[in-house]
Amino acid sequence: MNSTTTSTASDIRPNHWVLRLAPQGLRPYLRLARFDRPIGTWLLLFPGWWAIALGDAVTNSGPSWPLYLLFGVGALLMRGAGCVVNDILDRDFDAKVARTASRPIPGGEVSPLQAGLFLLALLLVSLAILLQMNGLTIALGCASLLLVFPYPLMKRITYWPQAWLGLTFNWGALLGWTAVTGSFGWPAALLYIGGIAWTLGYDTIYAHQDKEDDALIGVKSTALRLGKATKPWLRVFYALTLLLFGLAGQTAGLLWPFWLGLSAVALHFLWQVAALKMEVPGDCRAKFESNRFVGWLLLAGILAGSPWVHAWIGITS
Numbered sequence: 274m275n276s277t278t279t280s281t282a283s284d285i286r287p288n289h290w291v292l293r294l295a296p297q298g299l300r301p302y303l304r305l306a307r308f309d310r311p312i313g314t315w316l317l318l319f320p321g322w323w324a325i326a327l328g329d330a331v332t333n334s335g336p337s338w339p340l341y342l343l344f345g346v347g348a349l350l351m352r353g354a355g356c357v358v359n360d361i362l363d364r365d366f367d368a369k370v371a372r373t374a375s376r377p378i379p380g381g382e383v384s385p386l387q388a389g390l391f392l393l394a395l396l397l398v399s400l401a402i403l404l405q406m407n408g409l410t411i412a413l414g415c416a417s418l419l420l421v422f423p424y425p426l427m428k429r430i431t432y433w434p435q436a437w438l439g440l441t442f443n444w445g446a447l448l449g450w451t452a453v454t455g456s457f458g459w460p461a462a463l464l465y466i467g468g469i470a471w472t473l474g475y476d477t478i479y480a481h482q483d484k485e486d487d488a489l490i491g492v493k494s495t496a497l498r499l500g501k502a503t504k505p506w507l508r509v510f511y512a513l514t515l516l517l518f519g520l521a522g523q524t525a526g527l528l529w530p531f532w533l534g535l536s537a538v539a540l541h542f543l544w545q546v547a548a549l550k551m552e553v554p555g556d557c558r559a560k561f562e563s564n565r566f567v568g569w570l571l572l573a574g575i576l577a578g579s580p581w582v583h584a585w586i587g588i589t590s
Contacts, residue, residue: 289309289310291303291308291309292304292309301377301382301383302377302383302391304376304377305353305356305357305360305376305377305378305383305388305391306352306353306354306356306357306391306395307352307353307356308349308353312561312562312564312565313352313356314348314349314352315565315568316442316472316475316564316565316568317348317351317352317442317445318344318345318348318349318445318568319445319565319567319568319571319572320442320443320444320445320446320449320464320465320468321344321347321348321445321446321448321449322341322344322445322449322568322572323446323449323464323568323571323572323575324445324446324447324448324449324450324453324460324461324464325337325340325341325344325449325450325452325453326572326575326576326579327449327450327460327461327464327521327522327525327527327575328449328450328452328453328454328461329453329579329581330525330526330527330575330578330579330580330581331454331458331460331525331526332453332454333580333581333584334581335581335585336581337452337453340406340449340452340453343402343405343406344445344448344449344452346402347399347402347403348445350395350398350399350402351395351399351417351421353395354392354395354396354399354421355421355424355441357388357391357392357395358392358421358422358424358425359424359425360376360377360378360388361378361385361388361389361392362425362426363425364378364379364385365379366490366492367379369486369489369490370483370486370487370490371486372482372483372486372554403415406448406452407451407452407455409451409455409456410448410451410452413444413447413448413451414448417441417444417448420437420440420441420444421441423437424437424438424441428487428492428493428494429492429493430493431493432493432494432495432497432498433495433498434493434494434495435472435473435476435477435480435494435495436469436473438472438476439468439469439470439471439472439473439476440469442468442472443464443465443468443469443471443472444465446461446464446465446468447461447462447465449461450464459521459524460521460522460524460525461521463517463518463520463521463524464517464518464521466517467513467514467515467516467517467518467520467521468514470510470511470513470514470517471510471511471514471564471567473495473510474507474510474511474514474542475560475561475564476495476561477494477495477496477499477503477506477507477510478507478545478549478551478557478560478561479557479558479561480494480495480496480497481496481503481551481552481554481557482554482557482558483496484496484497503551504546504549504551507545507546507549508546511542511545511546514542515535515538515539515542518535518538518571519532519535522535522574522575522578526580527574527575527578527579528578528579528580528583529578530574530577530578531574531575531577531578532574532578533574533577534570534571534572534573534574534575534577534578535571535574537570537574538567538570538571538574541563541566541567541570542567545560545563545564548560
């Protein structure tokens with residue numbers, strides 16, 4: 274193994290239940306798609322679920338349960354596809370970083386050709402799911418590939434690859450809204466932009482795990498660009514997130530319980546930044562993964578503030 278440092282542990286989790294239950298031959302592919310590391314799927318999924326909930330609130334039509342399910346499976350597959358693209362393009366870099374050197378491609382378990390065929394399978398199943406939706410959503414879903422494929426290259430050309438990840442990972446905010454309403458709307462646009470700011474925050478934290486290795490091998494990140502100024506910038510990113518999410522809820526006509534959910538998100542952000550230990554990779558990973566609570570808190574706030582929920586349980590506002 275050619276690793277520049279040993280400052281960060283491998284991100285392979287050999288004892289994860291997904292790997293324990295899977296046949297031996299499938300395990301390298303499950304690890305390649307990060308099925309053993311679901312946090313990325315959650316972070317990709319939540320903007321879509323938020324947008325579905327916002328669309329249901331505006332249309333006052335009750336919950337679109339089939340869409341929640343379709344988006345859940347789609348997020349799992351498309352996050353996996355994005356990871357495969359990333360690992361194919363980054364295989365030489367990954368071999369030089371302690372945390373990633375044992376991934377399936379640099380570790381020799383899966384060849385680039387095999388990874389490419391696996392990627393094609395993931396994309397075809399994802400397309401089958403997308404085709405269950407309306408025409409505008411299908412077009413937007415196909416357009417997302419224009420963001421997915423270039424993403425791994427961004428760290429070679431800009432110190433802000435996290436911004437491109439934000440554009441990519443929050444695309445579901447547009448898809449979820451159009452899947453419910455059949456058209457564009459301001460709540461979805463505000464949610465999408467707010468999600469980009471959110472991603473700038475959490476993925477900057479994530480990037481601090483690899484900053485030493487990244488500097489040695491010549492790839493860029495906001496962690497390297499911001500350095501010791503990271504925490505003030507995180508406050509800016511998260512303040513923008515809260516502002517834009519609040520505007521999205523207001524323009525969607527959400528009722529007062531929404532603000533309780535958003536306030537809980539604000540408290541989580543305050544804790545996350547205050548408690549962050551940027552020089553401790555394990556703490557960076559834990560704070561990054563804690564953003565799944567942001568997803569659940571905001572979703573709960575949107576649902577609690579939806580007029581159809583109040584009508585369903587007999588509350589008058």
